[in-house]
Amino acid sequence: MPNPTATFETSLGSFTAELFLDKMPITAGNFIRLAKEGFYDGLHFHRVIKDFMIQFGCPHSKDPNSPRAGTGDSPYGRIQDEHPADFKASNQPGTLSMANTGQPNSGGCQFFINTVDNARLDWFTPGPSRHPVFGKVTSGMDVVTKIERTPTARGDRPVTPVKMIKITVNDG
Numbered sequence: 001m002p003n004p005t006a007t008f009e010t011s012l013g014s015f016t017a018e019l020f021l022d023k024m025p026i027t028a029g030n031f032i033r034l035a036k037e038g039f040y041d042g043l044h045f046h047r048v049i050k051d052f053m054i055q056f057g058c059p060h061s062k063d064p065n066s067p068r069a070g071t072g073d074s075p076y077g078r079i080q081d082e083h084p085a086d087f088k089a090s091n092q093p094g095t096l097s098m099a100n101t102g103q104p105n106s107g108g109c110q111f112f113i114n115t116v117d118n119a120r121l122d123w124f125t126p127g128p129s130r131h132p133v134f135g136k137v138t139s140g141m142d143v144v145t146k147i148e149r150t151p152t153a154r155g156d157r158p159v160t161p162v163k164m165i166k167i168t169v170n171d172g
Contacts, residue, residue, distance in 0.1 A: 005170045011163040015140025023087035027098050027134040030079050034109055035167040045162040046070050054147050057110035064161035074108035081105050082132050083123050089133035091118040096135035115148045
């Protein structure tokens with residue numbers, strides 16, 4: 001059975017990603033649950049860093065100017081870090097990766113899309129808890145690039161908010 005996909009409809013256009021549910025059932029499953037419940041709909045990208053990544057998923061970002069954007073957690077709490085020995089997907093351009101606080105088992109609802117090679121963030125590199133990849137953009141990378149190039153203000157927040165209108169999960 002093929003993996004599910006997610007279509008991300010944003011204020012700057014749409015893109016689609018394959019979700020690696022077969023290899024990352026905890027992380028991808030957590031994202032799918034939240035997306036299907038509409039948790040992400042109406043939120044804004046709260047952290048955009050050119051030549052690095054675009055970050056999304058904080059519940060406080062419903063208000064794009066909230067000083068708390070980037071600090072919110074999932075209504076279901078945090079998830080266990082997922083480090084399967086047989087799946088070492090690197091944080092390459094277009095990959096979806098679980099954000100965390102830097103501490104083990106601290107991911108929840110926030111994730112980011114890598115816009116460059118960020119292999120230093122791979123969970124299998126030496127160092128503290130890193131960022132497991134759970135999906136990859138399969139179409140619409142031009143929209144991801146458009147979001148990445150959005151002018152930002154203090155805190156890497158887009159000057160003109162970029163809204164997630166809706167995420168639709170299509171089962172594989």
